Amino acid sequence: MLYDYLIVGAGLFGSIFAYEANKRGKKCLVIDKRDHIGGNVYTENIEGINVHKYGAHIFHTNNQEIWNYVNQFAEFNRYTNSPVANYYGEIYNLPFNMNTFNKLWGVTTPEEAKQKINEQKESANISVPNNLEEQAISLVGTDIYEKLIKGYTEKQWGRSAKELPSFIIKRLPVRFTYDNNYFNDRFQGIPVGGYTGIIDKLLEGIEVQLNTDFFTHRSELMKSANKIVYTGMIDQYFDYEYGTLEYRSLEFKTRVEDTDNYQGNAVVNYTDRETPYTRIIEHKHFEFGTQEKTVITEEYPKEWKQGDEPYYPINDEKNNLMYKKYKKLADQETRVIFGGRLATYKYYDMHQVIGSVLQVVKQEFQ
Structure with missing residues (x-):
């Protein structure tokens, strides 16, 4: 046929x-x-x-x-x-917003937060960013870069941030509101x-x-x-x-945990360099589940080779x-x-x- x-x-x-x-x-x-x-x-x-x-x-x-x-x-x-970032046990909201800045620096107004970021950008003195590290620091300063970008990005791409091209982080969402919604989309x-x-x-x-x-x-x-x-x-x-x-590839390690709530959020990013996975997903929170047990997945980035699933x-x-x-x-x-x-x-x-x-x-x- x-x-x-x-x-x-x-x-x-x-x-x-x-x-x-x-x-x-x-x-x-x-x-x-x-x-x-x-x-x-x-x-x-x-x-x-x-x-x-x-x-x-x-x-x-x-x-x-x-x-x-x-x-x-x-x-x-x-x-x-509304993902959260875990940096050596410190929890920060993503995308970068007033909740993040308050936790980092104790600031409470958008004006104070802008001032802090600008001070750090100026002291880094980067006129033309040549790599991802310089691009990120010139956008959000050193504190956010060191705690919330550097380790995660280096794990994701398997390379030092100094070796990665700046275009990977052309722009980073920075919000001067207390809004933890990662996407700006209407639906x-x-x-x-x-x-x-x-x-x-x-x-x-x-x-x-x-x-x-x-x-x-x-x-x-x-x-x-x-x-x-x-x-x-x-x-x-x-x-x-x-x-x-x-490509970059990923490996997923999924397991059932004998608890009704493992991490309190669907997605937690691990932004330090030492934790081998980039994030843990707790699937029940996507659908507001009330099951007695929970299922979590650790996500490990890896270099792609033929036979692996190509992701990025x-x-x-x-x-x-x-x-x-x-x-x-x-x-x-x-x-x-x-x-x-x-x-x-x-x-x-x-x-x-x-x-x-x-x-x-x-x-x-x-």
């Missing part, structure tokens, strides 16, 4: 494309090399708690159209992302019942094959459909012709130039649509993935 579309990857991009194509009467086959649908937004029920298997996913957007779109498939709760929340329920609804009535690696069965799969929607790594699709694009593209000059070469090849492929974070070598938030796939759908079915 010839399908209209073979969709490689059952994540957000692939599932929405399949849903929209199916709605228009197109015959689709969705494949995924993992043993589950949903890609990185997959949630698994453990102890009655929806566990975000691949890190915290908090939906947020300013776009009314995208918000309305996802609300077709799930009811969203009122969860507000924010977590789908009640987890993200997997959304993907289930998107793929309803569509043929899905899991544990299926596109590259193992490439030639027969390419013949099975008129067009291919590819959401995997773009360099792998072209057999690494120009080299391998670089390293969008430095060298990798971006290599991606542009692959993009040229991709543009010449008449039967293949490239989409999603791996195929476009971009770090996307969920609402950006949805925006991009809806744009592709518009062009494909105009």
